[in-house]
Amino acid sequence: MNHYEKGRHVPDIDTLRRMALELNVPLNYFFCDDQTTAELALLISRMTEEERSNLIEALKTSSGVKHGGNN
Numbered sequence: 001m002n003h004y005e006k007g008r009h010v011p012d013i014d015t016l017r018r019m020a021l022e023l024n025v026p027l028n029y030f031f032c033d034d035q036t037t038a039e040l041a042l043l044i045s046r047m048t049e050e051e052r053s054n055l056i057e058a059l060k061t062s063s064g065v066k067h068g069g070n071n
Contacts, residue, residue, distance in 0.1 A: 025041075
């Protein structure tokens with residue numbers, strides 16, 4: 001793990017999957033650019049499908065985005 005943290009080695013996708021499983025985080029957690037995005041990825045991964053759908057609708061409503069992602 002230390003070699004990955006120091007940038008000496010770059011893990012392949014299978015290694016990242018195993019790390020995500022071991023750390024109980026979604027795979028996309030490793031690709032987040034900032035702490036806020038990482039926290040959102042973690043929280044969303046722990047939601048049910050229904051909760052995710054409700055969140056998407058709430059975000060669309062609050063941002064003014066209509067169905068299909070177009071304004």
